[in-house]
Amino acid sequence: MANFNFALLTPEIVMAVLSLGLLVIGLLIPPGERKGMFPLTVFALLGTLAYTFYDFFYGERAAFLQGMYMHDQFAGYFKILFLIAALLVVLSSKGYVEKLPANRGEFYPLIMAATLGMMLMAGAGDLITMYVGLELMTITFFILVAYRTNDGKASEAGIKYLVLASASSAILLYGISIIYGLTGSTQMFMIAQALGSDTSPATILATVFLLAGIGFKISLIPFHLWAPDIYEGAPTPVTAFLAVASKAAGFAVLIRFYLLMMYSQTFVQTGQTLLLVLAAITMIVGNLVAIPQTNIKRMLAYSSIAQAGYILIGVIAVSVPAVSTFVGGIKAVLFYAMIYVFANMGAFTVATHVAQAQGSDEIKDFAGLAKRSPLAAVVMTASVLSLAGIPPLAGFVGKFYLFSAVMDQGYVWIAYVGFVMSMISVYYYLGVVKVMYSTEGEGLPDIPVHGATKFTLVFTLITTLVLGIYPTPLVQMAISAASSLVK
Amino acid sequence: MSNSFILPMTLLAPILALLIIVFLPREETKTIKIVAALGTFMALALSVYLFFAYDRSVGGMQFALTIPWIRDIGVNLGFGVDGISLPMLLLTNLIGFTAVYSSWNIENRVKDFFVLLLILITGVMGTFIATDLFIFFLCYEIVVIPIYIMVIIWGSTKRVSKEYAGMKLTIYLLIGSAFMLVAMVALYLNAANQLAAMGKGPTFMFAQLAQLHYDQSFQIVVFALFLFGFGSLISMFPFHSWSPDGYAGAPTAVSMIHAGVLKKIGGYGLIRLGVLVLPLGARFWAPVIAVLAIINILYAAFIALAQKDLKYVVGYSSVSHMGNVLLAIAALNMTSLDGAVAMMFAHGVMAALFFSMIGFVYEKTHTRNIADLGGLAHQMPRLATGFMIAGLAGLGLPGTVNFIAEFTIFNGVAKVMPVPAILAVIGIIFTAVYTLRVIANVLFGPRRSEWDHLKDIRGPELVPLVVLAFVIFGTGIFPNILFQVIDSGVYSSGLAKVLETVGQATIGGLF
Numbered sequence: 001m002a003n004f005n006f007a008l009l010t011p012e013i014v015m016a017v018l019s020l021g022l023l024v025i026g027l028l029i030p031p032g033e034r035k036g037m038f039p040l041t042v043f044a045l046l047g048t049l050a051y052t053f054y055d056f057f058y059g060e061r062a063a064f065l066q067g068m069y070m071h072d073q074f075a076g077y078f079k080i081l082f083l084i085a086a087l088l089v090v091l092s093s094k095g096y097v098e099k100l101p102a103n104r105g106e107f108y109p110l111i112m113a114a115t116l117g118m119m120l121m122a123g124a125g126d127l128i129t130m131y132v133g134l135e136l137m138t139i140t141f142f143i144l145v146a147y148r149t150n151d152g153k154a155s156e157a158g159i160k161y162l163v164l165a166s167a168s169s170a171i172l173l174y175g176i177s178i179i180y181g182l183t184g185s186t187q188m189f190m191i192a193q194a195l196g197s198d199t200s201p202a203t204i205l206a207t208v209f210l211l212a213g214i215g216f217k218i219s220l221i222p223f224h225l226w227a228p229d230i231y232e233g234a235p236t237p238v239t240a241f242l243a244v245a246s247k248a249a250g251f252a253v254l255i256r257f258y259l260l261m262m263y264s265q266t267f268v269q270t271g272q273t274l275l276l277v278l279a280a281i282t283m284i285v286g287n288l289v290a291i292p293q294t295n296i297k298r299m300l301a302y303s304s305i306a307q308a309g310y311i312l313i314g315v316i317a318v319s320v321p322a323v324s325t326f327v328g329g330i331k332a333v334l335f336y337a338m339i340y341v342f343a344n345m346g347a348f349t350v351a352t353h354v355a356q357a358q359g360s361d362e363i364k365d366f367a368g369l370a371k372r373s374p375l376a377a378v379v380m381t382a383s384v385l386s387l388a389g390i391p392p393l394a395g396f397v398g399k400f401y402l403f404s405a406v407m408d409q410g411y412v413w414i415a416y417v418g419f420v421m422s423m424i425s426v427y428y429y430l431g432v433v434k435v436m437y438s439t440e441g442e443g444l445p446d447i448p449v450h451g452a453t454k455f456t457l458v459f460t461l462i463t464t465l466v467l468g469i470y471p472t473p474l475v476q477m478a479i480s481a482a483s484s485l486v487k
Numbered sequence: 488m489s490n491s492f493i494l495p496m497t498l499l500a501p502i503l504a505l506l507i508i509v510f511l512p513r514e515e516t517k518t519i520k521i522v523a524a525l526g527t528f529m530a531l532a533l534s535v536y537l538f539f540a541y542d543r544s545v546g547g548m549q550f551a552l553t554i555p556w557i558r559d560i561g562v563n564l565g566f567g568v569d570g571i572s573l574p575m576l577l578l579t580n581l582i583g584f585t586a587v588y589s590s591w592n593i594e595n596r597v598k599d600f601f602v603l604l605l606i607l608i609t610g611v612m613g614t615f616i617a618t619d620l621f622i623f624f625l626c627y628e629i630v631v632i633p634i635y636i637m638v639i640i641w642g643s644t645k646r647v648s649k650e651y652a653g654m655k656l657t658i659y660l661l662i663g664s665a666f667m668l669v670a671m672v673a674l675y676l677n678a679a680n681q682l683a684a685m686g687k688g689p690t691f692m693f694a695q696l697a698q699l700h701y702d703q704s705f706q707i708v709v710f711a712l713f714l715f716g717f718g719s720l721i722s723m724f725p726f727h728s729w730s731p732d733g734y735a736g737a738p739t740a741v742s743m744i745h746a747g748v749l750k751k752i753g754g755y756g757l758i759r760l761g762v763l764v765l766p767l768g769a770r771f772w773a774p775v776i777a778v779l780a781i782i783n784i785l786y787a788a789f790i791a792l793a794q795k796d797l798k799y800v801v802g803y804s805s806v807s808h809m810g811n812v813l814l815a816i817a818a819l820n821m822t823s824l825d826g827a828v829a830m831m832f833a834h835g836v837m838a839a840l841f842f843s844m845i846g847f848v849y850e851k852t853h854t855r856n857i858a859d860l861g862g863l864a865h866q867m868p869r870l871a872t873g874f875m876i877a878g879l880a881g882l883g884l885p886g887t888v889n890f891i892a893e894f895t896i897f898n899g900v901a902k903v904m905p906v907p908a909i910l911a912v913i914g915i916i917f918t919a920v921y922t923l924r925v926i927a928n929v930l931f932g933p934r935r936s937e938w939d940h941l942k943d944i945r946g947p948e949l950v951p952l953v954v955l956a957f958v959i960f961g962t963g964i965f966p967n968i969l970f971q972v973i974d975s976g977v978y979s980s981g982l983a984k985v986l987e988t989v990g991q992a993t994i995g996g997l998f
Contacts, residue, residue: 331559370599371596381632381636385632390628390629390631390632391624391625391626391628391629392625392629396625396628397557400560400621400668400672401560403668403669403672404560404672404675404676407669407672407673407676408676412669412673415669415672416669419665419666419668419669420662420665420666422665423658423661423662423664423665424662426657426658426661427654427658430632430635430654430657433632433635433636434639434650434654437636437639437640438639438640438649438650470556471557472556472557472558472559475557475559476559479559
């Protein structure tokens with residue numbers, strides 16, 4: 001404890017203090033004047049983000065409390081990701097929050113609290129720490145999902161999320177307790193060593209339980225059933241945050257967990273096959289079910305389920321414990337998770353904008369958007385095509401990394417599935433493009449974008465395009481993050 | 488070499504025009520059109536310069552520029568042209584330039600149209616000048632989406648709706664490219680392992696990929712995947728059905744670029760990747776390609792005979808002509824590959840002219856139904872001239888470059904596969920029948936008073952006719968201009984050595 005360097009935990013501490021501080025400020029200021037919350041949050045997040053960037057490149061690395069909490073570049077990369085996502089969500093939700101009837105003050109602090117939970121998950125080296133972070137995030141999301149208390153759909157989504165997420169947490173916790181019973185430790189590294197080549201049914205059960213708990217967060221099929229309903233019911237900015245950051249946090253945990261588990265024979269045998277099958281099913285079903293959707297949020301929900309399948313491919317690529325392949329797969333996941341943030345945030349920001357201006361989430365109400373709001377239409381097109389993996393957008397490079405990593409391991413068939421399904425996904429993505437471009441949208445108002453929304457859209461568009469043409473800087477970051485994990 | 492920046496400049500010319508257009512006000516349609524014309528003219532002028540500055544006696548990749556791009560996987564931003572890609576580059580810019588003029592009368596959402604058109608031209612151009620497999624694919628897939636958007640906005644709904652046509656075209660090409668991507672990754676990983684054994688980093692450069700040796704079974708599988716992808720693109724039977732529907736739904740400029748150059752990426756890819764990198768795979772699949780090519784030539788020509796819509800006639804005729812290219816590739820000898828490249832060039836120019844003229848006919852008469860038209864030569868002699876030239880080039884009349892190209896192909900194919908060569912020559916008869924039927928029914932016959940109000944093409948509308956007809960006859964009467972370049976590409980690109988290996992493999996008991 002003597003050399004416990006609190007300075008290294010600055011981002012976490014700052015986030016905790018700021019979210020509580022903002023909550024208090026929100027209470028102190030009279031309800032009518034809470035517009036100042038927005039710039040405060042933006043600057044708080046920007047400052048933390050800048051520090052995290054600095055920390056990523058030049059900061060010290062450390063493991064706290066004998067590996068309970070890790071402060072490495074892997075965690076740093078994900079912290080940057082969560083902060084960027086939170087920042088974009090806050091920027092895109094400005095108009096939305098201003099229109100809320102009540103409780104405007106708590107929205108931003110809650111976003112920050114959820115971000116803190118995710119940051120803890122990314123750094124967790126112990127199942128208990130991981131669980132604490134996960135619960136902080138999940139419980140915050142209960143509130144955020146049901147934020148509009150007078151809206152039936154939102155309340156329904158909130159209740160559903162509460163029940164299902166609690167059940168999944170219970171399963172996760174059960175898995176942790178079995179593992180603790182088997183190995184006498186909750187620390188991931190110790191568990192891996194203790195399990196060794198044990199393939200008893202109890203170990204397999206525990207592995208499956210843990211996967212199910214994390215699978216819920218990243219909406220893997222068959223743990224995906226909550227996603228469409230909750231994505232549809234939740235306020236759109238919250239949906240975006242849920243789809244982007246909460247999923248990335250799930251992957252952060254999965255990778256750390258998976259990587260350490262690779263030392264155990266049990267996991268290599270059961271986990272690998274299980275994940276391979278789940279990834280294939282997730283990609284196929286997610287994409288096929290997305291095709292008939294008429295609601296943009298449901299469509300994006302299924303698309304994000306399919307995206308989880310693609311990302312999972314990268315995790316599977318980490319199959320043989322050798323440094324080079326570790327880096328290949330993890331690098332792909334990290335890279336893809338980041339560009340997924342930009343692409344999805346672009347799409348959701350447009351959805352937020354349209355929903356706010358027209359009060360509808362139906363795809364048909366995007367009619368003529370190319371004329372009514374050209375920038376929004378362009379960003380929506382670029383975002384969905386990046387999700388589909390069409391060059392020169394970043395999604396193409398990301399998918400190339402994912403699929404080449406897994407093909408390098410000899411799993412060619414899953415790459416086939418991935419490539420073909422991502423081309424099929426173009427069908428429903430282009431459905432949105434078609435509505436925006438080919439129809440005139442008569443009778444619908446012109447809805448140009450302004451201010452923070454415009455900034456978010458331009459920023460996501462440029463980032464998606466630039467990273468698609470010149471991905472090297474982000475790839476280098478992903479490589480150093482991935483290597484820090486292997487050391 | 489300071490010359491190495493000419494290719495990136497050629498590629499950037501349309502991008503520059505695009506950026507200017509983005510900042511122009513929506514209403515100033517004339518300015519937008521002029522900027523687009525200038526951008527494509529720049530690219531055309533530069534590629535004409537490249538075409539004549541290319542050192543034919545040296546051959547090989549020239550004007551090459553290689554910049555390390557994505558280091559960890561060995562992607563290089565590599566540009567360069569050789570005798571195979573240079574005619575394709577020239578073709579792209581010829582068609583890009585004339586496509587702008589063929590779209591001169593567009594009035595609906597002009598800005599969006601030219602932005603997408605310029606993206607399209609840049610993408611196609613990038614595909615041909617890339618010397619890196621990754622950049623090649625990147626540029627190829629760039630073109631798919633602008634085409635879709637252009638079809639659904641400015642397309643026309645006749646036999647099939649434009650939404651259907653656009654989606655069919657897009658899905659066919661994308662599914663094809665999914666298989667190509669798997670093949671690309673497999674090829675890359677195989678090469679990377681070989682290079683790693685030699686202590687080198689991975690690469691996507693065509694030249695280096697071609698120097699490595701791949702197992703025969705690996706080549707067969709990977710070539711099959713490429714064949715599926717590139718075959719869909721070049722509308723090889725049975726993956727051809729997107730092509731007539733797509734062209735019919737698309738606006739004129741898209742039909743021109745699609746039939747003129749985009750399809751050629753299929754043939755170009757099969758030569759560049761298929762024959763040069765995976766020769767044993769090519770040898771294995773050659774008989775299959777030959778059979779499918781013959782089906783293309785004859786079956787598509789038969790269907791073209793029965794079409795009522797002008798665009799469908801040209802659509803099926805282009806499927807039929809691509810059969811010749813495929814057959815030439817299947818024959819796997821120097822003469823036939825020479826012919827294949829020439830044929831791609833010749834057909835590109837001819838198809839672009841044809842679609843351009845059909846576009847004007849449709850724009851003025853609002854119909855493409857052959858039965859409704861007739862005697863147009865009375866009212867529109869200049870348009871009729873262009874139509875005639877395109878038709879006669881299509882059926883391979885001597886004096887046009889198409890004749891030279893077809894002749895070379897038949898020469899090359901007859902050496903190794905006499906029967907398919909004869910069948911392919913028979914295809915010309917059908918081509919003549921449907922082309923002459925169309926020309927007779929549309930242009931000639933008694934004067935019809937309902938078309939008296941039509942104005943002949945004039946001003947900017949004449950540009951496609953003048954430029955493309957000039958190229959058809961120029962290279963038709965002086966084929967050496969074109970063939971010197973192609974020869975230097977085919978003979979110095981290592982193809983001779985590759986084909987020798989293929990020959991040995993045959994002796995080795997592959998068949």
